[in-house]
Amino acid sequence: MTTATLDVNQPATPPAFQHLSTGRRVKNGIATALVWLAFLVAVIPLVWVLVSVLARGAHMVANADWWQQSLGGLLGDDVGGGVYHAIYGSLVQSLMCAVIAVPIGLLVAIYLVEYGRGRLAKATTFMVDILSGVPSIVAALFIYAMWITTLGFNRSGFAVSLALVLLMLPVVVRSSEDMLRLVPDELREASYALGIPKWKTIVKIVIPTALSGILTGIMLALARVMGETAPVLVLVGYSGYINYDLFSGEMASLPLLMNSERVSNPSPIGTDRIWGAALTLVIIIALFNLAATLLSRLVAPKKK
Amino acid sequence: MAKRIDVKDLNIYYGKFHAVDGVTLSVPPRSVTAFIGPSGCGKSTVLRSLNRMHEVIPGARVEGDVLLDGQNIYASAVDPVQVRRTIGMVFQRPNPFPTMSIRDNVVAGLKLAGVRNKSQLDEVAERALRGANLWNEVKDRLNRPGGGLSGGQQQRLCIARAIAVRPDVLLMDEPCSALDPISTLAIEDLITELKKDYTIVIVTHNMQQAARVSDQTAFFNLAGVGQPGRLVEIDDTEKIFSNPTQKATEDYISGRFG
Numbered sequence: 001m002t003t004a005t006l007d008v009n010q011p012a013t014p015p016a017f018q019h020l021s022t023g024r025r026v027k028n029g030i031a032t033a034l035v036w037l038a039f040l041v042a043v044i045p046l047v048w049v050l051v052s053v054l055a056r057g058a059h060m061v062a063n064a065d066w067w068q069q070s071l072g073g074l075l076g077d078d079v080g081g082g083v084y085h086a087i088y089g090s091l092v093q094s095l096m097c098a099v100i101a102v103p104i105g106l107l108v109a110i111y112l113v114e115y116g117r118g119r120l121a122k123a124t125t126f127m128v129d130i131l132s133g134v135p136s137i138v139a140a141l142f143i144y145a146m147w148i149t150t151l152g153f154n155r156s157g158f159a160v161s162l163a164l165v166l167l168m169l170p171v172v173v174r175s176s177e178d179m180l181r182l183v184p185d186e187l188r189e190a191s192y193a194l195g196i197p198k199w200k201t202i203v204k205i206v207i208p209t210a211l212s213g214i215l216t217g218i219m220l221a222l223a224r225v226m227g228e229t230a231p232v233l234v235l236v237g238y239s240g241y242i243n244y245d246l247f248s249g250e251m252a253s254l255p256l257l258m259n260s261e262r263v264s265n266p267s268p269i270g271t272d273r274i275w276g277a278a279l280t281l282v283i284i285i286a287l288f289n290l291a292a293t294l295l296s297r298l299v300a301p302k303k304k
Numbered sequence: 305m306a307k308r309i310d311v312k313d314l315n316i317y318y319g320k321f322h323a324v325d326g327v328t329l330s331v332p333p334r335s336v337t338a339f340i341g342p343s344g345c346g347k348s349t350v351l352r353s354l355n356r357m358h359e360v361i362p363g364a365r366v367e368g369d370v371l372l373d374g375q376n377i378y379a380s381a382v383d384p385v386q387v388r389r390t391i392g393m394v395f396q397r398p399n400p401f402p403t404m405s406i407r408d409n410v411v412a413g414l415k416l417a418g419v420r421n422k423s424q425l426d427e428v429a430e431r432a433l434r435g436a437n438l439w440n441e442v443k444d445r446l447n448r449p450g451g452g453l454s455g456g457q458q459q460r461l462c463i464a465r466a467i468a469v470r471p472d473v474l475l476m477d478e479p480c481s482a483l484d485p486i487s488t489l490a491i492e493d494l495i496t497e498l499k500k501d502y503t504i505v506i507v508t509h510n511m512q513q514a515a516r517v518s519d520q521t522a523f524f525n526l527a528g529v530g531q532p533g534r535l536v537e538i539d540d541t542e543k544i545f546s547n548p549t550q551k552a553t554e555d556y557i558s559g560r561f562g
């Protein structure tokens with residue numbers, strides 16, 4: 001009787017699935033620990049930067065004057081004033097950059113994906129790769145040499161925009177190219193089969209399908225160039241007053257303001273202004289990223 | 305205005321690869337011609353060269369003549385865009401435009417050709433959707449995205465899109481291969497219906513389908529891997545399925561083919 005029960009409980013063959021071996025469990029543990037460690041190493045500096053910028057800049061940004069006034073006429077240790085002149089400069093310089101870089105970048109991407117064959121396409125891709133590796137200081141000095149030394153223009157916000165174009169262009173080309181390549185060839189063929197010419201297929205079918213991703217890429221590139229510092233240091237002078245003219249005169253921007261306060265204003269007020277401007281820049285870039293997400297959701301192809 | 309097609313000694317290449325060798329066949333107007341044959345024998349390739357879709361692929365080219373009511377569509381003065389407008393195509397996988405509504409998908413061909421008149425477009429959309437047997441299912445959600453339909457509905461949407469531009473010829477590359485039996489029957493009925501106005505060429509792997517819908521059947525085969533595909537024979541569907549002249553055709557149809 002007992003033996004019979006035992007027999008029933010005893011499987012005839014050993015179970016196919018064994019317990020995890022100790023060796024694999026140890027390896028799993030080590031891998032998990034390493035992944036977590038890498039995650040912390042990546043996140044700690046990020047959080048640290050955010051927290052310190054917030055902690056030291058929040059009281060400056062929380063003031064309405066900060067967004068509505070310039071630093072014109074204020075001395076280094078004067079309390080008050082604001083950075084709207086620098087916000088204006090940052091926005092206008094990078095928007096001008098986008099106005100130039102986006103159409104060119106998009107057209108290059110369309111050429112590469114839809115028309116590019118053979119040597120010229122390879123050469124273009126190679127150039128874009130090189131351009132994307134150019135450090136911003138090199139782009140700035142190149143524009144200085146071309147625009148100011150050779151062509152004889154003055155330093156201005158527009159010169160900054162030109163340098164930013166060199167930095168933004170490869171990013172726009174790359175991201176738009178990726179997005180256009182994601183559009184399935186079946187859609188192009190469906191369009192050709194309806195007797196729609198190639199250029200119209202690109203404009204009305206391919207680009208709308210890829211638009212959401214293209215816009216995201218552009219907004220992220222824009223946010224990226226807005227924080228660039230080398231071009232503003234080299235190509236335009238700082239002024240505490242607002243200058244609406246992109247094409248002449250000194251023009252502030254947020255990175256430039258921070259640098260100028262750091263170099264020429266040792267007072268605690270200067271430090272406050274630097275942290276305030278840093279937080280302002282972070283906020284504006286965060287807003288751009290948010291806008292990118294919303295915009296891409298708005299134009300993304302819908303299912304229902 | 306269905307038109308007849310005459311293909312004369314057509315050789316088709318993908319770059320250096322000779323894909324199809326010396327095809328000669330005729331498709332009378334207002335009839336259905338089925339292309340059958342083993343995978344890779346060049347059925348899609350021949351079909352795509354009937355409306356100059358073949359040359360869309362980089363390096364692809366065609367030698368020989370394709371006459372549409374006597375006019376060579378490969379003549380140097382002919383615009384491939386106009387050829388494709390006259391000879392429509394439905395693909396194996398449904399491919400509605402994801403950014404467009406159901407209605408805009410159907411009238412895409414006209415709209416992108418510059419037709420602006422809204423009531424005219426609405427009329428065309430309804431006529432094409434009715435023609436494709438889809439109207440009743442979608443008439444209440446014409447402004448919803450086309451990607452939200454089921455696979456069979458999407459395929460019928462693509463047929464509606466193809467007939468909305470009123471082509472003379474309709475080419476279909478395995479239009480039912482992704483569909484359930486009921487949608488398949490719906491599309492076969494539709495093909496029989498469309499035959500009244502269009503010349504239709506359909507590629508299919510389904511013998512019963514070829515037997516059910518087609519008037520004549522063309523059997524393609526290839527001698528071996530890397531060899532070009534050839535047209536083995538083309539004849540009335542009844543004849544091909546009951547009493548083919550070629551042994552290869554009989555073997556293929558009776559399932560004795562490798």
Ligand SMILES: Nc1ncnc2c1ncn2[C@@H]1O[C@H](COP(=O)(O)OP(=O)(O)OP(=O)(O)O)[C@@H](O)[C@H]1O
Pocket residue numbers: 318321323341342343344345346347348349350361533
């Ligand atoms: N884009 C392409 N580039 C190069 N070769 C191709 C291309 N498309 C098809 N081929 C080749 O051409 C030959 C014929 O292909 P095709 O697609 O016409 O066959 P098919 O008869 O339609 O096959 P299936 O029944 O599987 O759809 C095959 O050898 C295939 O490998």
Ligand SMILES: [Mg+2]
Pocket residue numbers: 347348349477507
């Ligand atoms: Mg095929």
